Amino acid sequence: MQSKDRINDFVIKIATVNGTGSSSANTLLMKAIFRMGIPVIGKNYFPSNIQGLPTWYEIRVTEKGYLARSGSVGIMVAMNAQTYAEDLVEVSPNGLLIYDATWPRAELESRPDVTVLPIPLSRMCNEAFSGARTRILLKNIAYVGVIAALIDIDQDRVHQLLTETFADKPKLIDSNMQAFELGYDYTRSNFECPLKTRLVPMDAMADHIMIDGNTAAALGCVYAGATVGSWYPITPSTSLFDAFGGFCKRLRKDSDTGEHNYCIIQAEDELSAIGMALGAAWSGARAFTATSGPGISLMSEFLGLAYFTEIPLVLFDVQRAGPSTGMPTRTQQSDILAAAFASHGDTRHVLLFPSDPAECFEFAVTAFDLTERLQTPVIVLSDLDIGMNDWPCPSLSWDDNYQPDRGKVYSADDLSQMDTFARYLDVDGDGICYRTLPGEHPKGGYLIRGSGHNKFGGYTEKADEYQEVVDRLRRKFDTAAGLVPEPVIETAERADCAIVSLGSCDGAVREARDRLAAEGILADYMRVRAFPFSQSVIDFLTRYERVFVVEQNRDAQFCSLLQTETGLSGDKLIPVLSYGGMPVACTDIIDPMLEKIAKGKAA
Amino acid sequence: MSFIKKPRLTKGLPQNTLGLTIADYEGAMSTLCAGCGHDSISAAIVQAYYELDIEPHRIAKVSGIGCSSKTPTYFLRPAHGFNSVHGRMPSIITGANAANRDLHYIGVSGDGDSLSIGLGQFCHAIRRNVNMLYVLENNGVYGLTKGQFSASADVGSSARKGGEVNAQAPIDPVLTAINFGCSFVARGFSGDKRNLVPLLKAAIQHPGFAMLDVISPCVTFNDHEGSTKSYAYTRDSERTTVYADFIPVLEPIEANVEKAVTSVTLHDGSRITLRKVDDDYDPFDPGAATAYIRAHQAQGEIVTGLLFLDENALDLHRTKNTTKTPLNALESSRLIPGAAVLEDLQKAWR
Numbered sequence: 001m002q003s004k005d006r007i008n009d010f011v012i013k014i015a016t017v018n019g020t021g022s023s024s025a026n027t028l029l030m031k032a033i034f035r036m037g038i039p040v041i042g043k044n045y046f047p048s049n050i051q052g053l054p055t056w057y058e059i060r061v062t063e064k065g066y067l068a069r070s071g072s073v074g075i076m077v078a079m080n081a082q083t084y085a086e087d088l089v090e091v092s093p094n095g096l097l098i099y100d101a102t103w104p105r106a107e108l109e110s111r112p113d114v115t116v117l118p119i120p121l122s123r124m125c126n127e128a129f130s131g132a133r134t135r136i137l138l139k140n141i142a143y144v145g146v147i148a149a150l151i152d153i154d155q156d157r158v159h160q161l162l163t164e165t166f167a168d169k170p171k172l173i174d175s176n177m178q179a180f181e182l183g184y185d186y187t188r189s190n191f192e193c194p195l196k197t198r199l200v201p202m203d204a205m206a207d208h209i210m211i212d213g214n215t216a217a218a219l220g221c222v223y224a225g226a227t228v229g230s231w232y233p234i235t236p237s238t239s240l241f242d243a244f245g246g247f248c249k250r251l252r253k254d255s256d257t258g259e260h261n262y263c264i265i266q267a268e269d270e271l272s273a274i275g276m277a278l279g280a281a282w283s284g285a286r287a288f289t290a291t292s293g294p295g296i297s298l299m300s301e302f303l304g305l306a307y308f309t310e311i312p313l314v315l316f317d318v319q320r321a322g323p324s325t326g327m328p329t330r331t332q333q334s335d336i337l338a339a340a341f342a343s344h345g346d347t348r349h350v351l352l353f354p355s356d357p358a359e360c361f362e363f364a365v366t367a368f369d370l371t372e373r374l375q376t377p378v379i380v381l382s383d384l385d386i387g388m389n390d391w392p393c394p395s396l397s398w399d400d401n402y403q404p405d406r407g408k409v410y411s412a413d414d415l416s417q418m419d420t421f422a423r424y425l426d427v428d429g430d431g432i433c434y435r436t437l438p439g440e441h442p443k444g445g446y447l448i449r450g451s452g453h454n455k456f457g458g459y460t461e462k463a464d465e466y467q468e469v470v471d472r473l474r475r476k477f478d479t480a481a482g483l484v485p486e487p488v489i490e491t492a493e494r495a496d497c498a499i500v501s502l503g504s505c506d507g508a509v510r511e512a513r514d515r516l517a518a519e520g521i522l523a524d525y526m527r528v529r530a531f532p533f534s535q536s537v538i539d540f541l542t543r544y545e546r547v548f549v550v551e552q553n554r555d556a557q558f559c560s561l562l563q564t565e566t567g568l569s570g571d572k573l574i575p576v577l578s579y580g581g582m583p584v585a586c587t588d589i590i591d592p593m594l595e596k597i598a599k600g601k602a603a
Numbered sequence: 604m605s606f607i608k609k610p611r612l613t614k615g616l617p618q619n620t621l622g623l624t625i626a627d628y629e630g631a632m633s634t635l636c637a638g639c640g641h642d643s644i645s646a647a648i649v650q651a652y653y654e655l656d657i658e659p660h661r662i663a664k665v666s667g668i669g670c671s672s673k674t675p676t677y678f679l680r681p682a683h684g685f686n687s688v689h690g691r692m693p694s695i696i697t698g699a700n701a702a703n704r705d706l707h708y709i710g711v712s713g714d715g716d717s718l719s720i721g722l723g724q725f726c727h728a729i730r731r732n733v734n735m736l737y738v739l740e741n742n743g744v745y746g747l748t749k750g751q752f753s754a755s756a757d758v759g760s761s762a763r764k765g766g767e768v769n770a771q772a773p774i775d776p777v778l779t780a781i782n783f784g785c786s787f788v789a790r791g792f793s794g795d796k797r798n799l800v801p802l803l804k805a806a807i808q809h810p811g812f813a814m815l816d817v818i819s820p821c822v823t824f825n826d827h828e829g830s831t832k833s834y835a836y837t838r839d840s841e842r843t844t845v846y847a848d849f850i851p852v853l854e855p856i857e858a859n860v861e862k863a864v865t866s867v868t869l870h871d872g873s874r875i876t877l878r879k880v881d882d883d884y885d886p887f888d889p890g891a892a893t894a895y896i897r898a899h900q901a902q903g904e905i906v907t908g909l910l911f912l913d914e915n916a917l918d919l920h921r922t923k924n925t926t927k928t929p930l931n932a933l934e935s936s937r938l939i940p941g942a943a944v945l946e947d948l949q950k951a952w953r
Binding site: 225273301447 | 659661683700703723724727923925926931933940945
């Protein structure tokens with residue numbers, strides 16, 4: 001049924017039961033493809049559960065380097081009998097389905113346009129290995145062998161990867177390799193290999209790494225010089241602090257004393273987590289926290305305090321599907337408005353929108369520089385898709401000349417030469433005042449308060465004194481618009497329309513633009529990377545009659561923010577929304593765009 | 604309440620070893636009600652830091668929300684202060700202490716701020732043994748919102764207006780703190796400065812979380828007959844069990860001891876002495892201390908003094924093995940691993 005050659009452009013989806021150890025097998029498979037120099041991205045669709053529920057892993061092999069979910073499935077590995085029926089439905093026409101044929105099934109559904117390959121995976125592993133857990137784990141490696149035979153992955157490459165993975169446990173190299181070969185050899189002996197859907201080595205991944213966004217963000221915090229991190233476990237942000245802890249153990253232990261040049265505190269809740277980060281930042285350390293979902297609601301009160309008292313704070317919000325508990329293991333970009341205006345009263349916060357793990361690394365450093373420069377919280381809005389999935393990224397680089405921007409802080413020397421110090425004087429006219437650190441100098445002491453204060457820091461309930469402070473805070477936000485990362489803009493000669501998007505939509509938008517171009521529709525593109533919006537964001541929007549705003553939430557939050565903050569007419573901004581919890585695919589963008597363009601023409 | 608600026612008179616006042624007078628430790632004019640117990644506590648705090656020769660700007664004073672949380676304005680003017688949000692002072696100090704272990708931290712809170720909205724943070728800061736002084740100014744009512752019962756109100760205590768009688772069991776901060784393993788637990792009375800200042804000094808020097816519950820009558824909403832947090836009731840019911848004092852490294856122990864004296868030596872060589880009134884009280888045994896406090900409470904007594912002490916408990920930094928240099932003082936060259944390390948790290952992801 002495999003009619004045409006399909007080289008380096010297909011999706012393998014693996015359906016398993018969570019808690020059975022399939023993730024290391026899936027990583028092995030993906031890494032082997034990556035090592036062949038072929039762009040590949042993995043997306044994990046897992047349940048909010050420890051063991052026993054269905055889980056899927058999707059590996060997209062993409063010659064052109066597209067990073068979005070493709071929306072089609074060429075090869076389905078249906079290891080979970082419970083989901084077999086729905087997995088079969090999902091296979092694209094002319095696709096292939098592999099299942100564990102150890103136990104014959106009385107009524108096995110099939111499709112005329114899908115080739116079904118029965119492989120007795122459990123039987124082979126049960127015969128070759130002892131121990132229930134070992135058999136279950138190695139069955140996963142066996143299906144990697146099956147796929148390797150079908151799509152033409154070199155056995156040596158797999159062996160090399162296993163050697164690296166189990167460098168500390170050499171016994172496991174042999175058993176894993178044996179399991180791999182069981183699947184590989186069986187498939188080669190019983191079916192025609194390789195398929196027309198297969199791999200051909202490329203050289204596109206030479207200077208690339210496979211990394212997830214939470215790991216990259218954590219590494220960015222290390223490189224920014226963050227010393228205090230406080231957090232409360234919550235999916236999908238947890239792995240950011242797991243990674244930060246791991247890096248600190250490795251990189252931040254004093255070589256002479258073994259003492260830690262960092263302090264990570266697992267708090268009792270999100271309120272405490274952000275309170276600790278704030279206390280540490282008030283004291284002059286680079287401090288941060290990370291959260292997701294309900295955590296951003298719980299942290300709102302402290303965000304308002306940090307805004308009003310003007311204390312730096314970096315917060316990573318790894319967004320998940322809301323509202324309320326929502327779907328903790330599904331992705332969304334639905335905290336945009338909640339984050340931009342978190343807390344009661346007139347508040348507004350600086351937001352950064354990384355689009356991939358490499359930008360998580362970069363923006364972690366940017367966030368610390370900005371927060372100390374602006375003396376206001378900076379929230380990095382990542383999401384589950386970026387944070388927890390492995391992405392191919394250009395290698396991370398570092399400039400050893402980097403100097404952290406600690407912002408406007410009076411030193412003990414500065415203070416000793418001053419008559420008096422007052423906290424909220426706009427000395428430089430940019431809305432950013434000078435602060436002092438606790439304990440630095442007797443002249444630097446002052447009482448910081450979340451209650452109404454005047455420009456000297458004193459308590460006030462007087463209208464003019466209060467307004468003077470909050471008006472300056474607004475001016476400071478205008479200053480921020482000139483300091484945050486500029487948008488990434490791509491224009492064509494003669495575009496029909498424009499797409500504006502942010503964060504993890506980037507891959508799908510790029511793919512959509514290519515496909516639309518193939519149909520003769522040229523769309524210029526601006527990826528906004530921060531809030532407040534800089535002048536170039538406004539300039540771009542004003543240039544087009546019609547701008548499609550692509551984002552991953554129901555209520556077009558980003559589109560609303562663009563409207564209210566730029567004052568542009570709502571008519572020209574057309575929301576294109578994807579919010580089911582799956583990462584956005586290019587078809588989620590193309591179909592509504594074409595529909596709206598057709599409608600526009602008809603009118 | 605007054606908007607008059609407090610005069611600062613230092614002439615002729617005695618100086619401590621830093622050459623500072625007690626006026627250098629004072630703050631702005633209090634805006635609390637005349638006769639408020641909290642003002643007496645502020646005065647005791649001023650005296651304790653003055654007598655301990657601690658530089659005022661090396662102190663960070665943090666509070667939450669409520670009458671008690673207003674008081675950091677009224678003491679230690681040169682110190683850095685942070686009047687934060689309701690019930691969250693412990694997390695601010697935990698973070699500040701994590702970043703700079705070299706400062707003295709005093710958290711001021713009340714019974715509403717600590718025992719209702721902030722009970723979680725109170726308990727968890729105790730568990731972490733953050734090196735700080737936690738002063739709980741305990742008056743049994745919400746003052747700023749005009750007299751509602753707080754979680755420390757005793758069963759049977761009546762409200763000033765309407766005569767409502769509290770029926771819910773109180774949360775006793777002292778018993779709570781001992782239960783959570785607090786390394787220094789004491790109770791004082793704002794009307795008894797002679798005992799309060801030594802308790803404060805010992806608490807300040809204790810190398811861990813020191814919880815000092817201070818009964819501090821609210822003259823406006825909870826000082827009437829029928830209240831169990833009034834001046835009169837507290838004076839009649841106070842039973843001081845262990846007097847404490849703090850003795851700096853160089854000072855000899857005075858000989859005029861009345862009863863059994865136990866001396867606890869701190870890491871820097873200074874000492875806390877405990878003078879017990881009841882021979883059978885053991886301030887080093889949490890179970891026995893709890894039983895004693897409960898038994899006397901049942902008789903309508905308020906047990907005060909240094910009630911529990913464990914000077915060897917590891918504080919946050921010793922548990923975490925953080926460097927002796929405050930984290931906020933580490934040079935970025937010691938923190939940022941550099942390009943070569945980054946290149947090496949990435950091998951694992953290729």
